Amino acid sequence: MKLEASNLTKAYHQHEVVNIEHVAFGAKGLEGLIGPNGAGKSTLMGLLTRRIAPTSGDIKLDTGSGVKTLNPLKSHEVARIGLIKTNQRIQGFDSLTIRDSLRLAMTPPKDEGFMSVFASHRDPEDVEERVSQLIEAFPFTDRNGYARSGGEKKLLDILRCLIAEPKLLLMDEPTAGLPDDITRTVMDMVREKVADGKMRVVVVEHDLPLIWEYCDYVHFLSEGSILFEGEPEEVKSNRVVAEKYMGV
């Protein structure tokens, strides 16, 4: 799974927010994407998942069974190939319970056709089992009800993406709004899946200790461009990164 973008630009009102000559994600297991506020990290994630239309540039995905150009695809088609992202801002389905939300994310679209209306029961055993397993691992206030606080909604957003079993998962600031212990549980879960070869992950974070701890490779984005890439140790000691981001 390798996601590549070349000459990718995005401008709002003639103001260029992203301008990347070339970047590739998914080569290592767990990668980090860091950069100051407003660097264009979220915009880049949106561009890669086709939620935002680029001003120019190509996005290609190598799934192992051939290279696909993502440009002509719609957002749901990108998700079906196995590329999805969690959201920085809280997103959710207000009328779905936590369980339903997870069941929804796990159900492939082909099982949601008109014939499902006449099915004798709604979700197969394995779906119920996976959903319960995942819910038990976290301290939701009401496991059979709705996500209550912002924190629970944020967590649910991440769990939805995990249960959907993507091949490449982009996580936009998973720790923002979550208590530390829950962040750890989530990241450990993610690391385990990556180690099992089930998926590749890119994490956008301002929590640098977390990046250094979990990531195998880090990209540094500033003012819309990738300025440095390397192993955590290299990035940590890089002068450009220090100047532009860590305020040294």
Next chain:
Amino acid sequence: MDYLIFSFSLMLVYIGLAQLLHVQFGLLGIPNFGVVGFWGLGLYGTGVLYVSYSMPLIVAILLASLITAAVAYILSHLVLQRSGQAILAATLAFAAIVATLIITEKDITGGVQGLGTIGFPFADVASRNVIYFFLLMVVVVLLIWISAKLRDSRMGRSLIAIRDNEELAASLGKDTAGTKRGVFVLTCALMGLLGGLTAPLHQFLVPYLLAPSLTFAVWIALVLGGKGHNLGAMVGVFATFGLFDILIETYAPVPAEQAILLPNFKLFCYGVLLVMIIMFRPAGMLGVDGPRTRARPATTPAGDASVKEG
């Protein structure tokens, strides 16, 4: 007696329309304000095919529903991916266009002179209107049953997800645009079918039947009964059409001089009912309060204790 059967038959049609609107708006969030347009296409389509082309009634109704589906399909491509307000305005305009065309294209539709007559099937049976009533009932019960099954199915869950947050649903791989289009076309076609089934009730079709008041009546019924509850549509129709058009108009001992005031009094009551529902039970008579309005505990375990801001 015949008039009562006519009224009850018409009420079934209203219940069917409100049920379809429950699917479109209650489940999927599409504010279709052109109900009368789709219903009218089926009604007049059936009338024209039956009267001018001498088709058997059932063939005429099915063909008219197909025509309605085709029109809904074109409309769905034009407006469904736009904002709710745009859909509302566009469907309202669509219904107005249908009503106008019915008047102006008098070579086909008979214009203001009307189009008729469309007889009941089984013409030689004495109580054919009663049989027809039960036929309508079967159709409407089927609609209610399917929409109840739909609500609790995997498909229904995806519709609710699309209504709540379309972009998020798409990012999880749901073909939101395609699903909306499919459901919209199917439900509009069924509104056309109900229109076709209405033709023998009226027997003689006049453009006045296509006034927007039908759309509003169905909407009021849905809001009163509860747009999110699968029986809300039915209860809403009982509380409006059933109570006023049937009970009061038929049985209330109103002196003849005052009888002409009844329609206005009816609208007044609809209005009062609507205001009261919106004030005291915003989810409708049957509606349960959604998670949005439920009181929340002030603090929660996975709460915002150690919130970090991006």
